[in-house]
Structures are given as structure tokens and as C-alpha cells.
Amino acid sequence: xxxxxxxxxxxxxxxxxxxxxxxxxxxxxxxxxxxxxxxxxxxxxxxxxxxxxxxxxxxxxxxxxxxxxxxxxxxxxxxxxxxxxxxxxxxxxxxxxxxxxxxxxxxxxxxxxxxxxxxxxxxxxxxxxxxxxxxxxxxxxxxxxxxxxxxxxxxxxxxxxxxxxxxxxxxxxxxx
Numbered sequence: 001x002x003x004x005x006x007x008x009x010x011x012x013x014x015x016x017x018x019x020x021x022x023x024x025x026x027x028x029x030x031x032x033x034x035x036x037x038x039x040x041x042x043x044x045x046x047x048x049x050x051x052x053x054x055x056x057x058x059x060x061x062x063x064x065x066x067x068x069x070x071x072x073x074x075x076x077x078x079x080x081x082x083x084x085x086x087x088x089x090x091x092x093x094x095x096x097x098x099x100x101x102x103x104x105x106x107x108x109x110x111x112x113x114x115x116x117x118x119x120x121x122x123x124x125x126x127x128x129x130x131x132x133x134x135x136x137x138x139x140x141x142x143x144x145x146x147x148x149x150x151x152x153x154x155x156x157x158x159x160x161x162x163x164x165x166x167x168x169x170x171x172x173x174x175x176x
Contacts, residue, residue: 102140
């Protein structure tokens, strides 16, 4: 991690929460996980740790799990995921950079795919980058994007500044 950025990883995964509830429920009901408390504890720790490693926080800005589609060298890649501004004032995503592509741009696919210069993050509103909507387009992919691997992205915001995050390459990226 870069020293100039105060970045806290933050667990916000719905799947992680669901796993916690399932493990707790199994203890209450006395189901088979109750008979294997060490296994249940390991599942819980792995889930929470995994969720924490995929989300980021800088000040009042939260960036959820970012996922990318697999792509070959020279192809176009796409990145999806949620952004949340928890502060009282809007912020604006103004620049995206990554070493895995010649360029990274913000695109909107809702009204025919078109490039947009910036994305405004209103206070307390989630900006979802999802398939069929807003997304980050990687133009001129420099290295194969292989499922199971990850790569760095730098998202620069007008107020919060630069945030270095990781995007996980998934066969079916969800953006959640």
C-alpha cells in the first residue's frame, strides 16, 4: 500500500454477513456445524477476512468489491463495483489508471455505450457500476486478465484524492 494514502480495508460483504448468520443459526439450532465448532469458526474467519480484503475506505469514501471480466492482450476489459460517499458533500470520480491497460475510462451503457468524463458521488447514495450500466472500460489490455487473479486500479476523486484498490478477475463479475 502506498504511504500517502490512509486506506482502511472494510468488510461490507453481504455474502460474509449471510455466512455469519448461517453459522450463528447452526449453533442455535444444534445442526451439524454445532458438532464441529472449529470448522464453523474457520468458515467464519475465512469469510470475514475475504470480505475485508475486497473493500476499501478512505475518509468518508467507501469502495466495495471491484470485479473485472477476463480479457486477452489487446482486448477491452470491464470493471464493475459499488462506490459510496458517506460524507455530507458530493465527490467526483475524475480519473482512473491501471498498469494492465493503455487507458481506463468511465463508460455508461444505459443509453447506448458512451464515454463519460466523470461520475458524481452524491452523499449517502451508492453509485453502482454494474453490467448493462456504468462501468470502467479498460482499453488496450496489456496482459491477460485471468480469472482468479487481481490487479491494481487507482481511482482519483476531486475531494478524496487518489485511492489504490484491487480488482478481482472473475468469470462472472457482479459488481457487488
